[in-house]
Amino acid sequence: MNALNLSPLFRTAIGFDRLARLADSAAASANVTYPPYNIEKTGEDSYRLTMAVAGFGPDDIELTVKDNTLLIAGQPSNEATQTEILYRGIAGRAFERRFVLADHIVVEGADLRNGLLHVGLKRVVPEALKPRRIPVGTAPVAPALANDAQAPSQAA
Incomplete structure (x- = not known):
């Protein structure tokens, strides 16, 4: 099942x-297993997604964030080669990978180095949602409350 x-x-x-x-x-x-990727936690609120995209250039890869989903799509460029390929071990096929992002995760940026696409992610919690400490103070007793507190003792 x-x-x-x-x-x-x-x-x-x-x-x-x-x-x-x-x-x-x-x-x-x-x-789906292509392309392979790693997800690393680089800090308390930061992550890095590393994807192996050998054969793809910066113009061949598109990153889109919509509705808490990161979509990484790659379309290889159609460069005409003058050589005949005898064996193809480096996959150059189009791909599309989707990653569901938790609430308040933002994509900080992406760069492509040595055939690896690195995408920086960070959790940014808005100030309104962060826990805050409320100080407890002592207020002077209001005059009306002071009179009410004395009234039962006079009746006794």
Whole structure:
């Protein structure tokens, strides 16, 4: 059984359609192995995606971020060669890879060096969502409260 049936969840939950899309995309991309890549954690809130893209130039690769999904697509250039290739060991086929990004992950930049595409990612949490400490102070007792506090003792 390779299919995951989430329909019972959607009968009683509202707003989990993104979860279904994530499950579908994970199942679809499980068998894709080209091009190979690494995901590294380089700091507390920073990551680096390194993808082997030998034979591709900067103009052959397109990075797009949309709806918390990073799409990396490569289309090899059609350079006419004057030689006959006897053995092709370096794959030069088009590819498309999708990576689901967590909330507040932004792409800082990308560069291509020595056949490796490096994509910098960083978690940037907005100030409004960061935990903040609220100081607890002591306020003077309001006069109305002071009179109310004395009233029960006078009645006794």
